[in-house]
Structure formats: C-alpha cells, structure tokens
Amino acid sequence: MKIKIKRYNKEKNEQTTIEEYSVNHNETILNSLIEVKTKYDNSLGFRCGCKSGVCGSCAIRVNGVEKLACKTHLEDEDLIEPIKNTEVLKDLIVSLHHEESLLKIGHTFLNSNSLETITKEDEKKIDRQSNCILCQSCYSSCPVYEVNKEFLGPYTLTRALRYVNDKKESAPLEILKNIQTNGIWDCTLCGYCTIACPQFIDPKSDIMSLRMKSVQNGFEDKSLSAFNSSFDLGFNNDFGFNPNGF
Amino acid sequence: MIDVLVIGSGGAGLTAALKAKELGSKVLVVSKTYPTHSQTCQAQGGINAVLKEDQQDSVENYINDTYKASHKLGKIENIKFFCEKSKETITWLDSIGVPFSRDENANIAQRKFGGTKAKRTCYSSDYTGLKILHTLYDQSIKNSIDFLNEHILLELLVKDSKVNGAIFLNIENSKIIQIEAKSIILATGGYSGVYHQYTTNSYSSTGDGIAAAYRAGAKLSNMEFIQFHPTSLEGKNILISESARGEGGYLVDSKEQRFIDELRPRDEVARAIYKKQHQGDKIYLDLRHLGLEKIEAVMPQERKLVYDFMKLKMEKDLIPVSPSAHYTMGGILTTIDAKTTLENLYACGECAQSGIHGANRLGGNSLLEIVTFGKIAGENAAKNSKNKETVEVEKIRVQEIKKEIEEILKKECKTSFYSTKNELGKLFFNNVGLFREKKKMQKALDYLENKKEEIENLGVADKSKIHNKNLIELLEFKNIYLIAQLIVKSALKREESRGAHYRVDFENEKEAFDKISISIKKEENIEILFEEIV
Ligand SMILES: Cc1cc2nc3c(=O)[nH]c(=O)nc-3n(C[C@H](O)[C@H](O)[C@H](O)COP(=O)(O)OP(=O)(O)OC[C@H]3O[C@@H](n4cnc5c(N)ncnc54)[C@H](O)[C@@H]3O)c2cc1C
Ligand code: SF4
Ligand code: SF4
Ligand code: FES
Numbered sequence: 001m002k003i004k005i006k007r008y009n010k011e012k013n014e015q016t017t018i019e020e021y022s023v024n025h026n027e028t029i030l031n032s033l034i035e036v037k038t039k040y041d042n043s044l045g046f047r048c049g050c051k052s053g054v055c056g057s058c059a060i061r062v063n064g065v066e067k068l069a070c071k072t073h074l075e076d077e078d079l080i081e082p083i084k085n086t087e088v089l090k091d092l093i094v095s096l097h098h099e100e101s102l103l104k105i106g107h108t109f110l111n112s113n114s115l116e117t118i119t120k121e122d123e124k125k126i127d128r129q130s131n132c133i134l135c136q137s138c139y140s141s142c143p144v145y146e147v148n149k150e151f152l153g154p155y156t157l158t159r160a161l162r163y164v165n166d167k168k169e170s171a172p173l174e175i176l177k178n179i180q181t182n183g184i185w186d187c188t189l190c191g192y193c194t195i196a197c198p199q200f201i202d203p204k205s206d207i208m209s210l211r212m213k214s215v216q217n218g219f220e221d222k223s224l225s226a227f228n229s230s231f232d233l234g235f236n237n238d239f240g241f242n243p244n245g246f
Numbered sequence: 247m248i249d250v251l252v253i254g255s256g257g258a259g260l261t262a263a264l265k266a267k268e269l270g271s272k273v274l275v276v277s278k279t280y281p282t283h284s285q286t287c288q289a290q291g292g293i294n295a296v297l298k299e300d301q302q303d304s305v306e307n308y309i310n311d312t313y314k315a316s317h318k319l320g321k322i323e324n325i326k327f328f329c330e331k332s333k334e335t336i337t338w339l340d341s342i343g344v345p346f347s348r349d350e351n352a353n354i355a356q357r358k359f360g361g362t363k364a365k366r367t368c369y370s371s372d373y374t375g376l377k378i379l380h381t382l383y384d385q386s387i388k389n390s391i392d393f394l395n396e397h398i399l400l401e402l403l404v405k406d407s408k409v410n411g412a413i414f415l416n417i418e419n420s421k422i423i424q425i426e427a428k429s430i431i432l433a434t435g436g437y438s439g440v441y442h443q444y445t446t447n448s449y450s451s452t453g454d455g456i457a458a459a460y461r462a463g464a465k466l467s468n469m470e471f472i473q474f475h476p477t478s479l480e481g482k483n484i485l486i487s488e489s490a491r492g493e494g495g496y497l498v499d500s501k502e503q504r505f506i507d508e509l510r511p512r513d514e515v516a517r518a519i520y521k522k523q524h525q526g527d528k529i530y531l532d533l534r535h536l537g538l539e540k541i542e543a544v545m546p547q548e549r550k551l552v553y554d555f556m557k558l559k560m561e562k563d564l565i566p567v568s569p570s571a572h573y574t575m576g577g578i579l580t581t582i583d584a585k586t587t588l589e590n591l592y593a594c595g596e597c598a599q600s601g602i603h604g605a606n607r608l609g610g611n612s613l614l615e616i617v618t619f620g621k622i623a624g625e626n627a628a629k630n631s632k633n634k635e636t637v638e639v640e641k642i643r644v645q646e647i648k649k650e651i652e653e654i655l656k657k658e659c660k661t662s663f664y665s666t667k668n669e670l671g672k673l674f675f676n677n678v679g680l681f682r683e684k685k686k687m688q689k690a691l692d693y694l695e696n697k698k699e700e701i702e703n704l705g706v707a708d709k710s711k712i713h714n715k716n717l718i719e720l721l722e723f724k725n726i727y728l729i730a731q732l733i734v735k736s737a738l739k740r741e742e743s744r745g746a747h748y749r750v751d752f753e754n755e756k757e758a759f760d761k762i763s764i765s766i767k768k769e770e771n772i773e774i775l776f777e778e779i780v
Pocket of ligand 1: 253254257258259277280281284285286287290291292294374375397399435436447450454455485573595597611612616
C-alpha cells in the first residue's frame with residue numbers, strides 16, 4: 001500500500017515536497033507513519049501520544065480532510081498533510097502557540113463558583129462540549145480563522161459555551177463579554193468545524209447558542225453587520241487591518 | 247528567580263503548579279508535551295473517594311482495601327492521609343469545574359471498580375481523566391501559570407545532595423537551556439514505556455523524570471512492581487476498561503469457553519489470560535449477551551473505541567484482547583510531604599512511590615493520588631522556596647551536556663535503535679512481565695548488558711535542529727534502557743511473589759520481604775536494597 005506524505009524541513013529546503021512510501025501497516029495512519037519513520041526516514045516529523053483518540057496531538061489532513069492519525073485507516077495512495085491555518089514547523093508538526101492565548105482571551109474557565117446544586121440534567125448540558133480534546137481540527141477547517149488569526153475560533157467558543165452553560169459558573173456574563181469581539185459574530189456558520197470534529201462536537205450550533213444567549217443578555221446582535229464586512233475578509237490579513245478587531 | 251519549577255504538565259504537575267501559585271510562588275511548568283497531550287487524558291474509569299460514610303462504605307473500609315491491595319507494602323500513615331482527604335480532594339476538583347457525573351439525587355455519581363464491594367469511584371462519563379486534565383488546564387490559564395511546552399528534561403542540577411535547577415532541551419529548536427529554581431517538582435509520569443508495544447500507555451511514558459532523579463542520586467523504590475491490565479485490544483494496546491467485565495462481560499477462549507471468574511483482581515485475570523495465550527489460544531471479551539441497548543447505555547465510549555480501532559461491534563462480535571503493561575507502582579521514593587531523598591526536590595503522581603499502592607494499585611486510586619499529592623508537593627515546594635533568597639548553580643554541566651548532544655548529532659548512525667526498542671519491549675513483556683523466574687530474567691539482564699556498548703554509541707540519522715523527534719526518542723530510549731535494568735535487578739532480588747510481582751520459582755509471599763525495594767546509584771553501579779517500612 002502507498003502513502004503520500006507532504007514533507008517540509010526548512011533546514012534542508014524551503015519548499016514542501018510530496019514523498020511516496022510503501023507500507024505494510026495500514027490499520028491506522030499513525031501506524032503507517034511510524035513504519036515510514038522507523039523504516040525509511042528517521043527524520044519524519046509528526047506528533048502522537050495516546051494512540052487512542054484522546055490526547056488530540058495527532059491531527060493531520062487526509063486528502064484534504066482533518067482526521068486523527070491514530071483513529072483513521074489508511075487507504076491506498078492517501079495524501080497526508082499537516083493541518084492548516086497555523087505555521088508548519090516540520091513535516092506534519094504545526095505550531096500550537098496560539099492555543100493558550102486564545103483560551104485566555106475567551107476567559108474559558110470557571111470564573112467563580114456559584115455553589116449551586118448540580119443535577120444530572122445540568123451536567124448533561126455541558127457533557128459534549130467538555131469532551132473537546134483540543135486537537136485543532138476545527139481551526140484547520142475554519143475559513144474565518146484562515147484569514148483572521150484573532151478570531152477566537154470554534155474550540156474556544158465551544159469552551160465558552162461549556163462554561164456559560166455550567167450552573168457552577170456564577171458570572172457567565174463575564175465570558176459572554178469576552179467573545180463579542182472577534183468571536184461569535186465573526187463566524188459565517190459554514191459548519192466546517194462541525195464536520196471536522198472527531199469528538200462529534202458541534203461548534204457551529206454552540207456559536208448559535210452563544211449568539212442567542214448574548215442577545216438575551218442585552219448584547220448587540222451583530223449578525224447583520226458581520227455579514228456585510230465578511231466580504232472584505234480575504235484582504236484583512238494582507239493589510240494587517242481587521243474591521244472587526246476594535 | 248523561579249520559586250517552584252514544575253516538570254511535567256499532567257494531572258499531578260498542573261495541580262502542584264496551581265497550589266504553589268495560590269501560595270504566592272513564582273511558578274514555571276516545563277513539559278515535553280503540551281499539557282492536554284499528557285497521559286492523564288487517557289484515564290476513563292474514574293477516581294476513588296468516600297463521599298459519604300454509611301453502611302455501604304467508610305473511610306476505614308477504603309483504607310483497608312487500599313492497604314490490602316498493596317500487599318503490606320503501602321505505608322499505613324500515607325494511605326490513611328490519602329483516604330481521609332479523598333472527599334476534600336473531589337470537592338476541590340468539583341469546585342474548580344470538573345463536570346463529575348451526577349446521580350438521581352444530584353450527588354456526584356459513584357460506581358463499582360475492582361478491589362472493593364463499595365461504590366466508590368467518581369467519574370465523568372467515560373472521560374474522567376480528560377475532563378480533569380482539561381479543567382486543570384483551564385484553571386492554569388485563569389491563574390496565568392507560565393508554561394514552557396515541548397522542552398524535555400535532560401538532567402537535574404545537583405550539588406551536595408541539593409537540587410537547584412534542571413537542564414532541558416527545547417524540542418522546537420534543539421537549544422539546551424538551564425533553569426534555576428529554589429524548589430523543583432518532578433511530575434513526569436510512569437515507565438510503562440519500557441514495555442514498548444505492550445502497553446496501554448502514551449508514547450511519552452518513558453520514565454525520564456525517574457531516570458533523571460536516579461542519576462542525581464535520589465532513592466527510587468519498588469521498581470519491580472508493574473501492573474498489567476487484563477483487557478487491552480489485541481495488537482492495538484488500547485484499554486478496554488474494567489467496567490466491561492464489571493457490567494457482566496465474559497472472557498472466553500477460542501472454543502468460546504469461560505476459564506476464569508472475570509471479577510478476580512487484575513493481576514490474577516491478566517495472568518490467566520497470558521497463560522492461555524502462551525499455550526497458543528486466543529482470548530476474547532464476550533459482551534454479546536448484554537445486548538446493544540445495555541452496551542449503548544453503560545459503555546458507549548468503549549463501543550466506539552472497539553468499532554474505530556477493530557471495526558468490530560461489541561453486541562455482535564467477540565473482541566480479541568490481551569494483557570498490557572498499564573501502570574507502574576515504583577518510582578521516586580517520597581514521604582507523606584512529597585519530599586524525595588534530595589533537598590529541594592519533590593515528586594508527585596505516577597513518577598513517585600508515595601507509599602500508597604505498594605505491590606498493586608486499585609483502579610481509580612491513581613487519579614486520586616496525582617491530585618492529592620500534587621497539592622502536597624505544590625504546597626511544600628512553595629514553603630521550601632520562601633526561606634531562600636537565591637540559589638547558586640554552576641554552569642559547567644550545561645556546557646558538558648551541550649557537547650554530549652552535539653556528539654550524538656555528529657555520530658554516524660550505523661544502527662537505528664527503533665528495532666532494539668521493539669526487541670527490548672517484547673523481551674521484557676515475556677521475561678520480566680506477568681510470570682517471572684530467575685532464568686528468564688537473567689536472560690533479559692544479559693541482553694541489556696550485551697547492548698551496553700551499542701546503546702552508548704547510538705547516533706541519529708536526523709541531524710536537524712527543528713523538532714528532531716529522532717533525537718528525542720533516542721534520549722527517551724536511553725532512559726528506558728536504564729529503567730529496564732532497575733526493574734529486572736529489583737525483580738531478581740525479590741525472591742517471592744507479591745501482588746503484581748509473580749515468580750514461578752518463588753510462588754509464595756514471604757515475611758522477610760515485607761519491605762520496599764530501593765534502587766540507588768553507588769558510584770556508577772546500581773545498588774538494590776530492601777528497607778523496612780517505617
Ligand atoms: C489507558 C489508561 C487508563 C487509565 N485509567 C485510570 C482510571 O480510570 N483511574 C485512575 O485512577 N487511573 C487511571 N490510569 C492511570 C492514570 O491515568 C495515570 O497514572 C496518571 O494520569 C498519571 O498522571 P501524572 O500527572 O503523574 O503523569 P502524566 O499524565 O503521564 O504526565 C506526565 C507529564 O510529564 C511530562 N514529561 C515526561 N517526561 C518528561 C521530560 N523528560 N521532560 C519534561 N516533561 C516530561 C509529560 O509531557 C506529561 O506532561 C489510566 C492510565 C491509562 C494509560
Ligand atoms: S461555522 Fe464558524 S467557527 Fe465553524 S468553521 Fe465555519 S466560520 Fe469557523
Ligand atoms: S472542538 Fe472538536 S475539532 Fe475542535 S479542538 Fe475540540 S475536539 Fe478538536
Ligand atoms: S495519538 Fe492521541 S489523539 Fe491520536
């Protein structure tokens with residue numbers, strides 16, 4: 001079976017190349033990558049950890065679609081590439097430096113405990129959102145994040161809803177306040193993130209919920225104005241100017 | 247100057263960092279992975295605690311169960327502290343946002359786990375470790391904890407038995423840096439990675455912190471005790487949690503016959519499976535009689551795992567399983583205050599031998615340990631740093647280490663170590679695994695000794711500076727190689743069977759060995775001793 005891997009090593013070559021290898025292991029793409037690394041080229045770079053779909057470190061793209069390498073079968077001639085919308089450091093390894101700062105801006109943590117009683121139903125409400133493994137697949141698929149690196153993006157917003165909906169949180173407004181700019185109103189609701197998520201999380205719907213909650217809590221409904229400015233999005237990055245960024 | 251340097255960002259490291267920060271320390275967390283990539287995310291089953299004392303359960307029962315599982319190698323005082331604090335520990339996790347599953351009465355739900363009759367294990371669906379780890383990470387962000395991710399610990403800086411800092415390699419650019427600190431906490435996880443390709447653990451569990459502590463002169467303890475989990479997916483080494491058997495699943499052989507009471511302790515079930523497999527049989531987990539509805543209700547995540555990784559359906563197919571190395575009871579010897587035998591050095595989590603698990607660990611006790619002792623380590627490290635202005639560190643070691651790494655990169659790479667790593671994993675699984683005997687272990691030891699020169703002279707094919715995983719894996723493999731020697735030497739000396747350590751040639755537990763084993767560096771040699779539990 002053949003596997004094609006997009007390679008990049010800036011110490012050797014500024015250009016990316018596509019290399020083809022033949023492998024025996026195809027139970028998972030991670031196994032195939034390990035085989036390539038140990039048999040053909042020790043320098044192949046990729047991240048992995050748990051090999052069971054929970055550590056979120058092995059996200060890649062297979063024929064253009066975001067997948068976890070450890071949970072995906074290899075098909076003949078599959079093209080493996082790094083995930084998008086962040087700097088490629090080497091081969092399939094990308095920079096993750098943005099993660100901490102985006103979560104920080106979003107205030108996606110329990111601000112202060114309400115000490116309320118939590119029921120089974122309360123806990124169910126945040127179950128799916130708290131299954132996020134921070135694998136970055138959704139960011140790779142997001143067309144808004146592609147052009148605006150200040151966009152808080154799908155997993156930060158899903159995490160925001162996880163805490164807004166948490167009855168333990170006594171200050172959900174604090175979180176809602178932090179996701180108005182470069183947040184929920186910038187999303188085009190294209191739903192790519194939902195398709196990309198290996199944990200069946202639905203960031204698009206989460207963003208819609210957050211919009212509703214925001215309006216209910218007196219924040220301005222910016223869906224219309226966001227629609228207008230979305231025409232300029234493609235240019236924002238090039239000019240370093242972001243109309244939604246004040 | 248950093249007050250508290252935390253090495254490792256799993257559940258133990260993040261808890262320690264939060265506690266030290268709360269006490270006003272300047273904290274830095276350095277880790278070879280990103281926090282949420284740490285192995286803690288893999289824990290599914292749950293975390294133990296006695297939340298309410300009634301006819302069902304009591305702290306006393308919990309202490310007894312834990313001590314019994316330890317086969318007299320746990321330390322009563324530590325176990326008592328650990329169990330008595332369990333409610334407080336869970337309450338703290340709950341208060342910072344861990345979404346524990348609730349029961350009908352809006353209490354934290356608890357289920358049964360191995361080694362006890364009581365319902366004592368709290369959980370967050372099948373994702374307990376994931377949700378705890380991510381909540382701790384969120385809190386770390388809230389509290390502005392500083393992180394240096396993807397930096398691998400190479401060596402601790404030690405002078406006159408005092409630890410004053412550590413040397414790391416920045417994986418992103420291969421630069422070597424020295425970080426000085428008043429207190430240092432190791433929270434680097436276990437060493438199941440020695441059993442490469444025969445373990446449920448993350449690829450990062452290579453015992454680096456334990457190896458570094460050993461090289462610095464700290465006492466390690468109980469390195470021979472490794473827990474093998476009976477049911478991991480065959481060939482994949484992915485865990486199928488005990489709950490599958492707890493809910494009524496059977497273990498059957500290729501004739502579809504049951505051969506053991508599935509609810510016996512982990513080590514017994516694992517040995518029964520291994521024995522059958524050794525006779526050429528295949529073993530399966532049979533859940534078909536439970537029916538789709540029940541399976542969907544009680545183990546949806548597991549069902550998904552089996553489907554994703556094996557393309558098998560629990561309600562229709564037999565699931566091939568085999569035992570895998572799962573948890574390492576041994577580690578850096580610590581006191582009830584999380585202190586190691588070196589000044590300024592603390593350890594917590596799976597890398598520590600904190601006197602709780604002894605010869606065997608109860609399911610659900612590890613997550614509780616990482617949080618309980620994570621807090622204690624954070625607290626004591628913070629206190630320790632308070633009465634110091636600064637520390638003095640020499641710069642010689644860091645220069646030497648820079649040279650060593652350069653040498654490795656320069657070396658011509660004649661043999662790749664990946665095949666040796668596979669070989670060693672397999673040899674240890676078979677010869678220093680579930681069934682042990684002198685002859686076989688001696689063979690494993692001879693193998694290690696024969697490889698000495700080869701391993702000392704290993705080079706890497708990848709010469710690049712950016713994310714050189716080849717180099718990182720070589721450094722990890724050298725740690726595996728050291729730890730493997732400690733395991734087999736301790737196991738050879740313990741001429742008895744106890745808990746997870748089962749010797750075919752000494753089948754009984756012996757009073758003379760009611761002691762913990764100690765591994766310590768004497769000049770360049772490994773010394774193994776036994777110490778009373780006091
Ligand atoms: C599949 C599975 C299921 C489990 N289920 C349960 C369960 O249900 N209940 C339970 O109680 N326990 C369970 N356990 C055990 C439990 O999860 C672990 O013992 C525990 O999470 C260990 O936490 P830790 O913080 O000590 O280490 P880890 O989470 O392993 O973290 C170690 C950290 O140290 C870092 N590190 C390692 N080496 C270096 C180095 N050289 N330099 C810098 N940083 C380094 C790593 O990057 C990582 O951040 C399970 C384990 C597995 C594998
Ligand atoms: S729905 Fe919104 S967040 Fe999701 S990919 Fe589309 S633009 Fe991005
Ligand atoms: S929301 Fe889904 S795709 Fe995005 S980081 Fe979380 S798990 Fe990954
Ligand atoms: S290796 Fe952890 S998610 Fe794939």
